Amino acid sequence: MKIEVFETKERVLADNESAARETRALMRERGTLLINLMGSPGAGKTSVLSRVIPALGEFRIGVMEADVDSDVDAKTVAALGARVIQLHTGGLCHMDADMTRRGLDRMGIDGLDAVFLENIGNLVCPAEFEIGADLRMTVLSVPEGDDKPLKYPLMFTIADLVAVNKLDTAPIFDFDLAAFKARVLALNPKAEIIPISAKTGEGCAELASFLRSLIEKRRRGE
Amino acid sequence: MKVITLNATVTESNDRDAARVRARMKRSGTLLINLMSSPGAGKTTLLSRLITDMRDERIGVMEADIDSDVDAERIAALGAKSIQAHTGGMCHMDAGMTEAALDALEGDEGDLIFLENVGNLICPAEYDTGAGLNMMILSVPEGDDKPLKYPLMFKESAALVISKLDALPYFDFSVEKCSERAEKLNPAIKIFPVSAKTGEGMEELENWLRERLADWRRN
Ligand SMILES: Nc1nc2c(ncn2[C@@H]2O[C@H](COP(=O)(O)OP(=O)(O)O)[C@@H](O)[C@H]2O)c(=O)[nH]1
Ligand SMILES: Nc1nc2c(ncn2[C@@H]2O[C@H](COP(=O)(O)OP(=O)(O)O)[C@@H](O)[C@H]2O)c(=O)[nH]1
Ligand SMILES: [Mg+2]
Numbered sequence: 001m002k003i004e005v006f007e008t009k010e011r012v013l014a015d016n017e018s019a020a021r022e023t024r025a026l027m028r029e030r031g032t033l034l035i036n037l038m039g040s041p042g043a044g045k046t047s048v049l050s051r052v053i054p055a056l057g058e059f060r061i062g063v064m065e066a067d068v069d070s071d072v073d074a075k076t077v078a079a080l081g082a083r084v085i086q087l088h089t090g091g092l093c094h095m096d097a098d099m100t101r102r103g104l105d106r107m108g109i110d111g112l113d114a115v116f117l118e119n120i121g122n123l124v125c126p127a128e129f130e131i132g133a134d135l136r137m138t139v140l141s142v143p144e145g146d147d148k149p150l151k152y153p154l155m156f157t158i159a160d161l162v163a164v165n166k167l168d169t170a171p172i173f174d175f176d177l178a179a180f181k182a183r184v185l186a187l188n189p190k191a192e193i194i195p196i197s198a199k200t201g202e203g204c205a206e207l208a209s210f211l212r213s214l215i216e217k218r219r220r221g222e
Numbered sequence: 223m224k225v226i227t228l229n230a231t232v233t234e235s236n237d238r239d240a241a242r243v244r245a246r247m248k249r250s251g252t253l254l255i256n257l258m259s260s261p262g263a264g265k266t267t268l269l270s271r272l273i274t275d276m277r278d279e280r281i282g283v284m285e286a287d288i289d290s291d292v293d294a295e296r297i298a299a300l301g302a303k304s305i306q307a308h309t310g311g312m313c314h315m316d317a318g319m320t321e322a323a324l325d326a327l328e329g330d331e332g333d334l335i336f337l338e339n340v341g342n343l344i345c346p347a348e349y350d351t352g353a354g355l356n357m358m359i360l361s362v363p364e365g366d367d368k369p370l371k372y373p374l375m376f377k378e379s380a381a382l383v384i385s386k387l388d389a390l391p392y393f394d395f396s397v398e399k400c401s402e403r404a405e406k407l408n409p410a411i412k413i414f415p416v417s418a419k420t421g422e423g424m425e426e427l428e429n430w431l432r433e434r435l436a437d438w439r440r441n
């Protein structure tokens with residue numbers, strides 16, 4: 001007897017990839033940059049947005065806050081003047097391309113130069129699912145430890161940009177920035193790594209200017 | 223270091239596997255504790271403290287990670303029994319995987335066996351591992367709003383350890399607000415504010431664990 005083997009996960013990922021391709025094409029056509037913002041719970045994703053959005057005041061920015069529950073982050077970000085929508089995943093540990101597309105349609109991207117998706121706080125599942133972003137940005141904070149690229153290699157392999165946050169807390173943590181950078185670069189030699197503190201503002205101008213150049217490029221149709 | 227690679231177990235029922243694990247640990251009088259938290263909340267550091275402080279108990283640790291064996295090495299360096307389990311990309315441990323890890327550790331010979339679950343506040347809360355006790359860590363740098371965002375984990379845990387208490391001066395974290403939010407989700411939850419670095423609050427947690435072990439053996 002021949003039993004049919006159906007590789008369900010491969011199919012799910014393949015379907016997701018094709019939805020992500022559509023979103024990528026749409027964003028390019030509309031001149032809007034889509035950023036997938038990832039990190040552990042509490043790494044500082046919302047705090048980084050609170051720094052970066054005012055610094056990019058010349059652009060119109062949208063934010064999709066994805067959470068299992070609550071709307072505390074959406075309120076924080078709305079107060080900055082960004083266009084905001086709260087997405088609830090109903091217990092799901094990541095956003096996929098289809099959910100992202102629905103969020104974009106619901107929020108509306110007319111007139112927006114950039115959209116951030118604050119993904120669910122998780123270093124595992126969001127790394128597996130493309131959403132169609134132009135930039136994958138991961139926030140890793142000093143209190144989490146410098147060994148995280150060893151334990152969550154996929155997240156650091158797919159990240160285009162790693163913001164090392166909470167630099168102001170370095171005095172009480174044994175975080176080795178050089179070792180951390182070496183671990184990320186070993187997985188992903190092209191990764192951009194920017195140390196920051198969303199509390200003191202250190203490094204935030206450099207982060208904003210990195211994002212600015214990408215948003216401008218996208219506006220020029222690149 | 224003993225590293226085992228676990229495959230997602232294909233079984234009819236995780237609940238049945240979990241019941242089997244629990245019955246097995248009951249027979250051996252060993253309390254299995256499922257320790258969950260975000261990546262970097264301080265699971266391995268807390269376990270290191272417990273091992274050092276509780277020399278009178280035989281403690282074993284099963285480290286579950288997607289990759290690397292750094293944590294199992296840290297535990298082994300303290301003289302405790304440990305193994306590293308790799309989940310093959312999976313974001314949590316289930317009962318079948320826990321059973322395989324227990325076999326590899328020979329976890330029935332011990333007083334307290336900890337399963338350091340994959341760093342994640344979502345998926346591990348959904349899977350019964352067969353542990354006699356679920357315990358979670360939330361660290362001060364993560365923020366006191368986490369019970370609002372990850373309610374299931376707080377509902378499923380018998381104890382909440384609020385860790386990295388020495389970091390309070392750097393954050394606007396309210397232990398009181400966090401505790402209220404956790405208790406609202408789970409009125410029976412025991413809360414232990416600690417610093418695994420300075421040792422603050424560790425004694426209360428250690429005494430409570432000894433009591434839980436005695437209960438486990440009595441009932
Ligand atoms: N000391 C310090 N605290 C920070 C920094 N960035 C964020 N936080 C705090 O870290 C906690 C979690 O931040 P949040 O932005 O909500 O993290 P998210 O869950 O990743 O969105 C909050 O208490 C923030 O105030 C930083 O650079 N330094
Ligand atoms: N200051 C301080 N740092 C801590 C404490 N507990 C853990 N850490 C640090 O937090 C980082 C992550 O800890 P670790 O135990 O590896 O976290 P895990 O990923 O949950 O196992 C490491 O750099 C630890 O040294 C604490 O109570 N206070
Ligand atoms: Mg947030």
Ligand SMILES: [Mg+2]
Binds near residue numbers: 267293338
């Ligand atoms: Mg650990």
